[in-house]
Amino acid sequence: MPELPEVESVRRGLSAWLTGATITRAQVLDARILGTTSARNVPAERVVSFERALEGVRIVSVERRGKYMWMPLAGDGLRGDSVAGGSETAEVDEWALAMHLGMSGQARIHEAEDQLHPHTRAVFDVAGPAGVGQLRFVDQRIFGHLGVERLVPGVAGVGATGTAGERRLVAESASGAGLDPFEGGFSVPVVARAFARKNVAMKTALLDQRVVSGVGNIYADEALFEAGVHPAARASRLRISRIERVLEAARDVMARALEVGGTSFDALYVNVNGESGYFERSLQVYGREGQPCVRCSTPITRVVLGGRSTHVCVRCQKPQRLR
DNA sequence: AGAATAACCTGTCTGC
Protein backbone atom coordinates (compact mmCIF):
# COMPACT_ATOMS: atom_id res chain seq x y z
CA MET A 1 0.00 0.00 0.00
CA PRO A 2 2.36 2.70 1.02
CA GLU A 3 4.92 3.79 -1.54
CA LEU A 4 7.62 6.41 -1.18
CA PRO A 5 5.35 9.49 -0.76
CA GLU A 6 3.23 7.76 1.86
CA VAL A 7 6.25 6.44 3.75
CA GLU A 8 7.87 9.89 3.63
CA SER A 9 4.70 11.47 5.03
CA VAL A 10 4.88 9.01 7.89
CA ARG A 11 8.62 9.57 8.36
CA ARG A 12 8.12 13.31 8.70
CA GLY A 13 5.42 12.82 11.29
CA LEU A 14 7.54 10.37 13.24
CA SER A 15 10.61 12.56 13.01
CA ALA A 16 8.79 15.56 14.46
CA TRP A 17 7.52 13.47 17.32
CA LEU A 18 10.28 10.99 18.05
CA THR A 19 13.62 12.69 17.40
CA GLY A 20 15.46 12.75 20.70
CA ALA A 21 12.75 10.76 22.48
CA THR A 22 13.43 7.81 24.75
CA ILE A 23 11.59 4.52 24.45
CA THR A 24 10.49 3.73 28.01
CA ARG A 25 8.71 0.50 27.14
CA ALA A 26 8.27 -1.72 24.10
CA GLN A 27 5.49 -4.29 23.77
CA VAL A 28 4.95 -6.71 20.92
CA LEU A 29 1.29 -7.72 20.71
CA ASP A 30 1.69 -10.05 17.73
CA ALA A 31 5.04 -11.79 17.31
CA ARG A 32 4.52 -12.23 13.56
CA ILE A 33 5.36 -8.57 13.06
CA LEU A 34 8.99 -9.44 13.90
CA GLY A 35 9.10 -12.16 11.26
CA THR A 36 9.78 -11.93 7.58
CA THR A 37 7.92 -13.13 4.52
CA SER A 38 9.84 -16.36 4.56
CA ALA A 39 10.24 -16.82 8.32
CA ARG A 40 6.94 -16.29 10.07
CA ASN A 41 7.61 -18.37 13.15
CA VAL A 42 9.03 -16.02 15.73
CA PRO A 43 10.20 -17.68 18.94
CA ALA A 44 9.05 -16.10 22.21
CA GLU A 45 12.61 -15.32 23.23
CA ARG A 46 13.04 -13.13 20.20
CA VAL A 47 10.05 -11.10 21.26
CA VAL A 48 11.59 -10.67 24.70
CA SER A 49 14.98 -9.67 23.34
CA PHE A 50 13.38 -7.21 20.93
CA GLU A 51 11.45 -5.55 23.75
CA ARG A 52 14.44 -5.49 26.07
CA ALA A 53 16.75 -4.13 23.41
CA LEU A 54 14.60 -1.04 23.00
CA GLU A 55 13.78 -0.13 26.57
CA GLY A 56 15.65 2.96 27.73
CA VAL A 57 17.07 3.67 24.30
CA ARG A 58 16.99 7.06 22.61
CA ILE A 59 15.82 7.64 19.03
CA VAL A 60 18.44 9.71 17.23
CA SER A 61 16.52 10.35 14.02
CA VAL A 62 14.02 8.80 11.61
CA GLU A 63 15.54 7.78 8.28
CA ARG A 64 14.17 6.44 5.02
CA ARG A 65 15.35 4.96 1.74
CA GLY A 66 12.57 4.10 -0.67
CA LYS A 67 9.89 2.36 1.34
CA TYR A 68 12.32 1.30 4.08
CA MET A 69 12.34 3.27 7.31
CA TRP A 70 14.58 3.01 10.36
CA MET A 71 15.45 4.89 13.52
CA PRO A 72 19.10 4.95 14.59
CA LEU A 73 19.38 4.41 18.34
CA ALA A 74 21.58 5.66 21.16
CA GLY A 75 21.73 4.88 24.84
CA ASP A 76 23.18 2.59 27.47
CA GLY A 77 22.70 -1.11 27.56
CA LEU A 78 21.33 -1.69 24.09
CA ARG A 79 21.70 -5.31 23.12
CA GLY A 80 21.04 -6.80 19.75
CA ASP A 81 17.96 -8.96 19.51
CA SER A 82 18.22 -12.39 18.02
CA VAL A 83 18.18 -11.04 14.48
CA ALA A 84 21.87 -10.52 15.04
CA GLY A 85 22.46 -13.58 17.14
CA GLY A 86 21.35 -12.83 20.67
CA SER A 87 23.18 -11.73 23.69
CA GLU A 88 26.22 -9.98 22.31
CA THR A 89 26.60 -6.36 23.23
CA ALA A 90 27.63 -3.91 20.59
CA GLU A 91 28.29 -0.25 20.16
CA VAL A 92 24.97 1.46 20.67
CA ASP A 93 25.19 3.59 17.57
CA GLU A 94 25.38 0.56 15.34
CA TRP A 95 21.72 -0.28 15.85
CA ALA A 96 18.38 0.92 14.59
CA LEU A 97 14.72 0.14 14.97
CA ALA A 98 13.69 -0.87 11.45
CA MET A 99 10.13 -0.44 10.22
CA HIS A 100 8.52 -1.47 6.93
CA LEU A 101 4.83 -0.76 6.40
CA GLY A 102 4.24 -3.55 3.87
CA MET A 103 0.78 -3.37 2.37
CA SER A 104 -1.29 -2.23 5.32
CA GLY A 105 1.10 -1.01 8.00
CA GLN A 106 0.55 2.23 9.88
CA ALA A 107 2.73 4.07 12.38
CA ARG A 108 0.45 6.08 14.64
CA ILE A 109 1.06 8.54 17.44
CA HIS A 110 -1.36 8.23 20.34
CA GLU A 111 -1.92 9.18 23.92
CA ALA A 112 -1.56 6.18 26.20
CA GLU A 113 -5.25 6.22 27.15
CA ASP A 114 -6.51 6.21 23.54
CA GLN A 115 -8.44 3.13 22.57
CA LEU A 116 -6.29 0.41 21.04
CA HIS A 117 -7.04 -0.38 17.40
CA PRO A 118 -7.73 -4.13 16.96
CA HIS A 119 -4.85 -4.54 14.48
CA THR A 120 -2.24 -2.99 16.74
CA ARG A 121 0.83 -5.26 16.58
CA ALA A 122 3.30 -3.33 18.74
CA VAL A 123 3.24 -0.42 21.17
CA PHE A 124 6.18 1.78 22.21
CA ASP A 125 5.90 4.17 25.14
CA VAL A 126 8.00 7.23 24.37
CA ALA A 127 9.02 10.34 26.28
CA GLY A 128 10.88 13.19 24.69
CA PRO A 129 11.02 16.84 23.64
CA ALA A 130 7.59 16.60 22.01
CA GLY A 131 5.98 15.09 25.09
CA VAL A 132 4.91 11.71 26.37
CA GLY A 133 2.85 9.26 24.33
CA GLN A 134 2.78 6.05 22.37
CA LEU A 135 4.02 4.99 18.97
CA ARG A 136 1.72 2.23 17.78
CA PHE A 137 2.35 -0.06 14.83
CA VAL A 138 -0.99 -1.07 13.34
CA ASP A 139 -1.04 -3.57 10.49
CA GLN A 140 -4.12 -5.40 9.28
CA ARG A 141 -2.38 -7.90 7.02
CA ILE A 142 0.94 -8.25 8.84
CA PHE A 143 3.01 -7.84 5.67
CA GLY A 144 4.85 -5.10 7.52
CA HIS A 145 7.93 -5.67 9.61
CA LEU A 146 9.66 -4.42 12.74
CA GLY A 147 13.14 -5.34 13.90
CA VAL A 148 16.21 -4.21 15.77
CA GLU A 149 18.88 -4.29 13.12
CA ARG A 150 22.48 -3.35 12.62
CA LEU A 151 23.33 -0.30 10.58
CA VAL A 152 25.37 -1.30 7.56
CA PRO A 153 26.61 0.43 4.42
CA GLY A 154 23.92 0.59 1.75
CA VAL A 155 24.32 -0.49 -1.85
CA ALA A 156 27.28 0.82 -3.77
CA GLY A 157 25.19 0.48 -6.85
CA VAL A 158 23.88 2.76 -9.52
CA GLY A 159 23.49 6.38 -8.65
CA ALA A 160 25.48 6.16 -5.45
CA THR A 161 27.86 9.01 -4.87
CA GLY A 162 31.30 8.81 -3.38
CA THR A 163 33.43 5.80 -2.74
CA ALA A 164 32.37 2.63 -1.04
CA GLY A 165 33.76 3.97 2.23
CA GLU A 166 31.34 6.89 2.12
CA ARG A 167 28.22 4.87 1.60
CA ARG A 168 25.26 5.88 3.71
CA LEU A 169 24.52 3.68 6.70
CA VAL A 170 21.14 1.97 6.43
CA ALA A 171 19.29 -0.67 8.41
CA GLU A 172 20.25 -4.18 7.39
CA SER A 173 16.88 -4.95 5.77
CA ALA A 174 17.35 -1.89 3.54
CA SER A 175 20.90 -2.75 2.55
CA GLY A 176 19.86 -4.20 -0.80
CA ALA A 177 17.69 -1.25 -1.80
CA GLY A 178 18.93 1.13 -4.47
CA LEU A 179 18.93 4.89 -3.93
CA ASP A 180 15.51 6.48 -4.20
CA PRO A 181 14.85 9.38 -6.58
CA PHE A 182 14.86 11.94 -3.79
CA GLU A 183 18.33 11.10 -2.45
CA GLY A 184 21.18 13.45 -3.12
CA GLY A 185 23.32 10.99 -5.02
CA PHE A 186 20.54 9.75 -7.29
CA SER A 187 21.40 10.16 -10.94
CA VAL A 188 18.77 9.76 -13.64
CA PRO A 189 21.28 9.10 -16.45
CA VAL A 190 23.18 6.51 -14.42
CA VAL A 191 20.04 4.65 -13.38
CA ALA A 192 18.66 4.83 -16.92
CA ARG A 193 21.79 3.09 -18.20
CA ALA A 194 21.30 0.38 -15.58
CA PHE A 195 17.72 -0.10 -16.79
CA ALA A 196 18.90 -0.35 -20.37
CA ARG A 197 21.02 -3.36 -19.45
CA LYS A 198 17.95 -5.24 -18.26
CA ASN A 199 15.88 -7.28 -20.67
CA VAL A 200 12.68 -6.86 -18.65
CA ALA A 201 9.43 -4.94 -18.93
CA MET A 202 9.84 -1.30 -17.92
CA LYS A 203 7.29 -1.68 -15.16
CA THR A 204 9.12 -4.69 -13.76
CA ALA A 205 12.33 -2.67 -13.75
CA LEU A 206 10.61 0.20 -11.93
CA LEU A 207 9.26 -2.12 -9.27
CA ASP A 208 12.65 -3.76 -8.65
CA GLN A 209 13.70 -2.03 -5.45
CA ARG A 210 17.36 -3.01 -5.93
CA VAL A 211 17.77 -0.64 -8.85
CA VAL A 212 15.74 2.36 -7.75
CA SER A 213 13.75 2.15 -4.53
CA GLY A 214 10.45 3.72 -3.56
CA VAL A 215 8.32 3.15 -6.66
CA GLY A 216 5.33 0.86 -6.13
CA ASN A 217 2.38 -0.25 -8.21
CA ILE A 218 0.49 3.06 -8.27
CA TYR A 219 3.35 5.39 -9.13
CA ALA A 220 4.86 2.94 -11.62
CA ASP A 221 1.64 3.06 -13.65
CA GLU A 222 1.39 6.84 -13.26
CA ALA A 223 5.01 7.45 -14.28
CA LEU A 224 4.75 5.24 -17.37
CA PHE A 225 1.58 7.03 -18.47
CA GLU A 226 3.13 10.42 -17.92
CA ALA A 227 6.16 9.43 -19.96
CA GLY A 228 4.04 7.80 -22.68
CA VAL A 229 5.78 4.45 -22.32
CA HIS A 230 4.00 1.11 -22.41
CA PRO A 231 4.49 -0.87 -19.16
CA ALA A 232 5.46 -4.01 -21.11
CA ALA A 233 8.08 -2.25 -23.24
CA ARG A 234 11.47 -3.92 -22.83
CA ALA A 235 13.84 -1.62 -20.97
CA SER A 236 16.70 -2.89 -23.15
CA ARG A 237 14.89 -1.84 -26.33
CA LEU A 238 14.05 1.73 -25.34
CA ARG A 239 16.07 4.82 -26.07
CA ILE A 240 17.98 6.02 -23.03
CA SER A 241 16.16 9.33 -23.29
CA ARG A 242 12.82 7.54 -22.96
CA ILE A 243 13.98 5.66 -19.89
CA GLU A 244 15.24 8.91 -18.41
CA ARG A 245 11.84 10.42 -19.03
CA VAL A 246 10.16 7.58 -17.12
CA LEU A 247 12.50 8.08 -14.18
CA GLU A 248 11.91 11.83 -14.19
CA ALA A 249 8.16 11.21 -14.36
CA ALA A 250 8.40 8.84 -11.40
CA ARG A 251 10.24 11.45 -9.38
CA ASP A 252 7.81 14.20 -10.41
CA VAL A 253 4.63 12.26 -9.72
CA MET A 254 5.91 11.13 -6.33
CA ALA A 255 6.93 14.69 -5.46
CA ARG A 256 3.47 15.96 -6.33
CA ALA A 257 1.87 13.17 -4.30
CA LEU A 258 4.06 13.99 -1.32
CA GLU A 259 2.91 17.61 -1.41
CA VAL A 260 -0.66 16.52 -0.70
CA GLY A 261 0.15 13.81 1.79
CA GLY A 262 0.24 10.80 -0.55
CA THR A 263 -2.49 8.58 -1.98
CA SER A 264 -5.31 7.13 0.14
CA PHE A 265 -8.16 5.01 -1.20
CA ASP A 266 -9.48 4.22 2.24
CA ALA A 267 -8.50 4.31 5.89
CA LEU A 268 -5.69 1.82 5.29
CA TYR A 269 -3.16 4.46 4.37
CA VAL A 270 -3.03 7.29 6.87
CA ASN A 271 -0.31 9.46 8.36
CA VAL A 272 0.80 9.34 12.01
CA ASN A 273 -2.31 11.30 12.99
CA GLY A 274 -4.69 9.02 11.12
CA GLU A 275 -5.26 11.48 8.26
CA SER A 276 -5.63 10.48 4.59
CA GLY A 277 -3.69 11.91 1.66
CA TYR A 278 -5.32 13.60 -1.30
CA PHE A 279 -3.45 12.37 -4.36
CA GLU A 280 -6.11 9.84 -5.32
CA ARG A 281 -7.99 12.60 -7.14
CA SER A 282 -4.90 13.32 -9.23
CA LEU A 283 -4.33 9.77 -10.48
CA GLN A 284 -4.40 9.57 -14.28
CA VAL A 285 -4.56 5.82 -14.89
CA TYR A 286 -4.28 3.80 -11.69
CA GLY A 287 -7.67 2.39 -10.70
CA ARG A 288 -9.35 4.00 -13.72
CA GLU A 289 -10.09 0.87 -15.79
CA GLY A 290 -12.81 1.59 -18.34
CA GLN A 291 -12.77 5.31 -17.69
CA PRO A 292 -11.67 7.73 -20.41
CA CYS A 293 -8.00 8.64 -20.71
CA VAL A 294 -7.48 12.20 -19.50
CA ARG A 295 -5.54 12.98 -22.69
CA CYS A 296 -7.32 11.14 -25.50
CA SER A 297 -10.54 9.71 -24.00
CA THR A 298 -9.65 6.13 -24.95
CA PRO A 299 -10.89 3.84 -22.17
CA ILE A 300 -8.12 2.85 -19.76
CA THR A 301 -7.22 -0.84 -19.95
CA ARG A 302 -6.24 -3.07 -17.05
CA VAL A 303 -3.83 -5.92 -17.65
CA VAL A 304 -1.79 -8.12 -15.35
CA LEU A 305 1.97 -7.70 -15.58
CA GLY A 306 4.33 -9.40 -13.21
CA GLY A 307 1.32 -10.42 -11.19
CA ARG A 308 0.31 -6.84 -10.55
CA SER A 309 -2.68 -4.87 -11.81
CA THR A 310 -1.42 -2.57 -14.52
CA HIS A 311 -3.32 0.37 -15.98
CA VAL A 312 -2.53 1.68 -19.43
CA CYS A 313 -3.87 3.90 -22.18
CA VAL A 314 -3.06 1.85 -25.26
CA ARG A 315 -3.24 4.94 -27.44
CA CYS A 316 -0.99 7.23 -25.39
CA GLN A 317 1.40 4.42 -24.43
CA LYS A 318 2.34 2.68 -27.64
CA PRO A 319 4.43 -0.44 -27.12
CA GLN A 320 6.76 0.16 -30.06
CA ARG A 321 9.19 2.95 -29.45
CA LEU A 322 12.44 1.22 -30.00
CA ARG A 323 16.01 2.28 -30.08
C1' DA B 1 18.29 -14.27 -16.91
C1' DG B 2 13.70 -13.59 -16.56
C1' DA B 3 8.82 -14.87 -15.99
C1' DA B 4 5.24 -16.84 -13.59
C1' DT B 5 3.38 -18.47 -9.30
C1' DA B 6 2.65 -18.96 -4.69
C1' DA B 7 3.09 -17.60 -0.09
C1' DC B 8 2.66 -14.53 3.81
C1' DC B 9 -2.38 -12.26 6.10
C1' DT B 10 -7.03 -9.90 6.72
C1' DG B 11 -10.63 -7.54 4.87
C1' DT B 12 -13.91 -5.77 1.24
C1' DC B 13 -16.53 -6.10 -2.69
C1' DT B 14 -19.03 -8.49 -6.55
C1' DG B 15 -21.82 -11.81 -8.57
C1' DC B 16 -24.67 -15.83 -8.31
Add this chain to the structure above:
DNA sequence: TGCAGACAGGTTATTC
Protein backbone atom coordinates in the same frame (compact mmCIF):
# COMPACT_ATOMS: atom_id res chain seq x y z
C1' DT C 1 -28.67 -13.95 3.29
C1' DG C 2 -24.93 -16.89 2.18
C1' DC C 3 -20.99 -18.16 -0.09
C1' DA C 4 -17.30 -18.49 -3.41
C1' DG C 5 -14.03 -15.90 -5.78
C1' DA C 6 -11.39 -11.89 -7.04
C1' DC C 7 -8.79 -8.31 -5.44
C1' DA C 8 -5.77 -5.02 -2.46
C1' DG C 9 -0.61 0.21 -2.12
C1' DG C 10 4.78 -5.20 -0.81
C1' DT C 11 8.37 -8.59 -0.54
C1' DT C 12 10.48 -13.10 -0.98
C1' DA C 13 11.20 -17.97 -2.34
C1' DT C 14 10.53 -21.44 -5.70
C1' DT C 15 9.93 -23.39 -10.07
C1' DC C 16 10.10 -23.50 -15.07
